[in-house]
Structure formats: C-alpha cells, structure tokens
Ligand SMILES: Nc1ncnc2c1ncn2[C@@H]1O[C@H](COP(=O)(O)OP(=O)(O)OP(=O)(O)O)[C@@H](O)[C@H]1O
C-alpha cells in the first residue's frame with residue numbers, strides 16, 4: 001500500500017514520494033550548510049519533480065530562484081530572470097522594465113550574483129537556483145550549462161543549483177568542463193500509486209470503489225503506451241462520465257465491471273491513435289456535454305473503418321490555425337502518400353495540366369461531384385515518400401513562384417511535431433528521411449477547400 005506525505009505548498013498530498021522528498025531535503029540541508037555540487041533531478045513527465053523541489057525549497061526558508069527554462073530563449077533572459085527573482089526586482093513600467101541589471105555575459109552574471117548573495121540579511125545563508133526543464137539549456141552555448149555546474153566555485157559564495165529534467169544526464173555531456181552533478185531519479189508511479197493519486201478526482205455522487213474500478217480499468221488498457229499521470233488524468237476526465245452513464249441511467253449495475261467495460265471499450269480503443277494529441281481539451285469536452293447523457297456524439301463515435309487516423313474531433317482538423325504553406329504541404333504529403341510516384345509527372349506538370357484542362361473538363365467536373373459526396377475510395381494504404389518529392393508536389397500546387405526557404409523546412413518540422421505528418425525512418429539526415437501522411441481523406445479534402453485547392457482532382461484514381 002502506498003503511503004503519502006503532505007507537500008509544503010498547496011497542502012496536496014504527494015503519494016509515493018517520501019524517498020525523493022528526503023533526497024532533496026538532504027541535499028538542501030540547513031540554511032548555512034555548505035553547498036554540495038549541483039543536484040540533477042530527472043524522471044519522466046508528471047513524476048512530481050517540480051512539486052517536490054518547490055516543496056523542499058519552501059520548507060528550507062532559503063532565498064531561491066525557480067526558473068522554467070522553457071520560458072528563457074537566450075542566456076541573457078535566463079541570467080536576468082535569476083537575478084530578478086533572487087533580488088526581488090521585478091521589471092515594471094516604472095523602472096522601464098529594467099529589472100535588477102542588464103546581464104548578457106557569464107562574467108556579469110557572476111558579478112551580480114555575488115552582489116545579490118552579499119546583500120542578504122545573512123550573507124552566509126545559502127542561495128538556491130532551480131532550473132526546471134533544464135534540457136532546454138542544451139540549445140544554449142555549451143559553457144552556459146557548465147557555469148551552473150561549477151557556480152559555487154565561480155561565485156565563491158554558498159550557492160546551490162538544482163537542475164530538473166526529463167532527459168537523462170548522459171544526453172547533456174557534449175563539451176568539456178562539465179562537473180558531474182549528484183543524481184536524484186524519480187521513478188514512474190506504480191499502478192497502486194497512480195490509483196491513489198487519481199482517486200482524489202472521485203465525483204461526489206460516485207462511490208470511491210466504483211471510481212477506483214474505472215481508473216484501474218483505464219490503467220490496464222493504457223499503461224503500455226502511456227504512464228504519464230497528466231495524460232491519464234485527462235483520460236479519466238474524458239471517459240468517466242461515458243463509462244458511468246449506463247449506471248446513472250439505471251441500465252447497468254455499478255458493480256458489473258464486465259458489462260461497463262464492454263460498453264466503453266470501443267471508445268477506449270478508438271482513443272489509442274490520438275493519445276497525447278489533445279484534439280479536444282478536457283474543458284472543451286466537458287463543455288460540449290460529452291459526459292452524462294450517454295448520447296453518441298459525432299466526436300465520441302468510434303471512427304469509421306474508411307478513415308485511416310480519423311478519430312475523435314478529426315473533422316475539426318481543417319479549422320486548425322495553420323499557415324497557408326503548412327496547409328499546402330499537408331495536401332502535398334497526402335497526394336505523395338496516395339499517388340504512385342510514376343504518375344506525378346502526368347498529374348503535376350503545369351503544361352500537362354493545361355492540356356488536360358482543355359481535354360478533360362468534364363472528367364474533372366465529375367471528380368468534383370465525387371469530391372462533394374466524398375465517396376471515392378483511396379487506392380491503398382498511404383505509402384512513404386522522400387522530402388524531395390514532397391517539395392516537388394508542393395511547388396506544383398502553389399500558384400505563384402515560391403522559393404525553397406528555411407520557412408518551408410520549418411513547416412515540415414512543425415507538421416511532424418503536430419503528428420500531421422509521420423517520419424518513417426530514424427535516419428539522422430533529414431533530407432534522406434522518408435515520410436508518410438496518415439490523415440483521413442475527408443479531413444484533407446476539407447483542408448484543401450480552405451485554401452481553394454481541389455485535392456480530389458489531383459488523385460491518380462481520378463486522373464487515370
Ligand atoms: N505523487 C503525487 N501525488 C499527488 N499529485 C501528484 C503526484 N505526482 C504528481 N502529481 C500531480 O501531477 C502534476 C504534475 O506534477 P509535476 O509538475 O510536479 O511533475 P513534473 O515531474 O515536474 O512533470 P514535468 O516533467 O512534466 O514538468 C501536478 O499537478 C501534481 O500535483
């Protein structure tokens with residue numbers, strides 16, 4: 001059975017984190033304890049790294065700066081945020097957003113940090129710098145991170161550094177000058193711990209054992225691909241009302257686990273392909289009244305077998321606020337995935353299109369009619385294509401002349417991170433990598449309409 005401790009901040013209980021709390025407490029010690037080398041706290045997402053460190057910092061009564069490195073895009077922003085936080089100088093319109101000092105080099109940072117330490121009531125008391133999501137610092141110059149690992153030696157004051165990361169330490173060691181930090185690993189939660197944490201979300205009108213039964217079921221289904229507490233909490237919010245609707249309606253007994261599981265399993269199965277995607281936020285889902293009534297709304301219905309990745313909310317994809325180029329790139333990726341490469345020349349060469357415009361207007365009209373009903377069948381499952389083919393189709397779709405700029409490359413990167421495009425090779429070289437577009441045809445057609453491109457008329461099936 002997992003035990004729990006109360007955190008120092010909001011009074012929430014931290015389940016199964018006693019050992020980790022103790023580890024961080026030992027590192028921090030008493031306000032005047034001499035500082036140890038930096039502490040590197042790492043573990044997967046939502047394992048309470050930030051919460052534990054903040055709790056210990058608040059308990060310690062030491063002066064500390066806790067910086068989320070995701071908000072710092074340059075060393076200067078990072079240095080200034082640390083100094084502002086430690087000195088209590090906030091940039092406001094009155095001081096012309098000046099903050100503590102302008103600080104863009106390591107030399108100045110060390111100089112000002114000494115000043116901040118000496119200006120304390122008790123200059124010997126330890127000062128802590130906590131860098132959350134510190135993997136971001138790998139984007140900076142190598143020596144910026146090395147400085148934080150040797151800060152105590154450089155400043156000659158009692159300064160402790162705690163680094164928090166989801167990435168293991170080995171991935172940080174790139175250059176020279178790295179002093180190895182002390183390690184604190186936060187392991188992923190066990191099933192019992194996850195249930196104990198999520199149990200707190202039990203709705204008032206539901207018996208805790210019934211809620212626990214649901215969370216346990218959710219864990220059993222999803223723990224393979226997903227152990228992230230935040231994502232599991234999101235799934236609980238999405239599906240509990242659906243799961244419990246037959247009980248509320250008096251159709252199934254709350255203890256009948258098997259029948260309740262049978263009723264919810266198509267929905268859970270459909271959700272596998274959109275884990276972490278958050279096509280619908282928890283708040284939107286609840287606002288749309290997905291829970292409780294037990295109706296099968298469009299978004300909760302299991303995906304039709306015709307669509308490849310179409311799941312909950314997929315029909316909303318064309319409303320995504322994407323830049324024009326990104327939308328055309330999706331269309332190009334879709335065509336590259338569904339047309340055989342040998343047909344590209346015939347379909348996309350501008351001259352050919354002009355000729356076929358004259359010859360086959362009626363054919364295209366028929367295709368457009370097919371588009372409106374969207375009843376055509378795609379030839380095969382999507383196939384892979386190289387980047388060069390994607391760009392070739394992209395430029396054929398664009399009306400005006402466009403240069404191949406870094407912009408277009410960055411759109412490809414964004415589409416990959418949005419998972420609208422899939423990379424099928426793990427090759428380091430981006431140019432020789434292969435890609436695939438697994439979006440459903442209906443979504444791509446709708447997206448095409450928003451940029452006035454008739455995707456169907458470019459399909460090999462229609463042109464053959
Ligand atoms: N053991 C726990 N008991 C109660 N709540 C927890 C526990 N672990 C995590 N949480 C909750 O999960 C959420 C995420 O925790 P936290 O931000 O501390 O995790 P993290 O490890 O810093 O995640 P990330 O790596 O994504 O930043 C918080 O709302 C926290 O209250």
Ligand SMILES: [Mg+2]
Nearest residue numbers: 049050051132
């Ligand atoms: Mg965190």
